[in-house]
Amino acid sequence: MQRISRHILLAVLLGIPSVGMAGASANTLIESRAIAEQLEQRLQRDLKERLESASGQGALARCHQITQAILEQMSADTGFTIKRISLYAQHPQTQPERWEKVVLETFNAQLKAGDALEKLEFYERHQHKTTTEFHYMRALQPAGVCAHCHQSPQGAVVGALSVVKIVPLR
Numbered sequence: 001m002q003r004i005s006r007h008i009l010l011a012v013l014l015g016i017p018s019v020g021m022a023g024a025s026a027n028t029l030i031e032s033r034a035i036a037e038q039l040e041q042r043l044q045r046d047l048k049e050r051l052e053s054a055s056g057q058g059a060l061a062r063c064h065q066i067t068q069a070i071l072e073q074m075s076a077d078t079g080f081t082i083k084r085i086s087l088y089a090q091h092p093q094t095q096p097e098r099w100e101k102v103v104l105e106t107f108n109a110q111l112k113a114g115d116a117l118e119k120l121e122f123y124e125r126h127q128h129k130t131t132t133e134f135h136y137m138r139a140l141q142p143a144g145v146c147a148h149c150h151q152s153p154q155g156a157v158v159g160a161l162s163v164v165k166i167v168p169l170r
């Protein structure tokens with residue numbers, strides 16, 4: 001019970017209307033957040049393992065390749081669309097959509113205003129005619145193995161994880 005109220009409180013803080021949050025939305029937020037957390041842990045572990053066996057230029061080229069394979073597998077396993085996106089995208093798959101770009105810019109503004117990087121997350125729900133669409137985003141933490149190659153840019157996030165679920169209306 002306490003867990004749920006904490007999530008509803010967060011939803012309110014994030015500006016999501018609390019009406020209707022008790023059902024599918026609250027669960028989807030919990031699921032989306034769990035997916036993002038698992039993914040970050042997995043990226044840390046797998047990149048470390050796989051980069052240790054490669055070296056120099058070989059390792060450098062593999063951040064995208066390794067990450068993309070993990071994202072695709074997790075998307076297939078969970079039914080959520082999971083992406084890594086960045087304002088500095090160098091690949092079509094990491095290019096943010098319009099709403100994602102707005103959130104990335106908001107994260108940068110929050111960071112400049114003094115918010116902690118680990119607290120930067122976003123959640124919204126869109127009601128369409130035949131579907132409900134849940135959007136979740138969370139800033140990537142350039143810590144651990146990532147810090148070998150990524151310096152924390154001054155006042156800017158290196159990128160974010162985007163987790164989207166589309167549910168058809170019955």
Ligand code: HEC
Nearest residue numbers: 043044059060063064086089090091094140145146149159
């Ligand atoms: C061995 C070096 C290396 C490590 C370790 C590494 N990266 Fe990268 N990363 C790169 C390079 C080089 C690029 C640019 C080219 C590319 O995308 O492959 C990049 C690109 C990115 C991008 C931008 C996406 C794009 O389109 O270019 C993000 C976001 C990112 N990395 C996040 C991370 C995170 C999070 C971690 C840790 C889990 C991590 N990286 C670990 C080397 C690394």
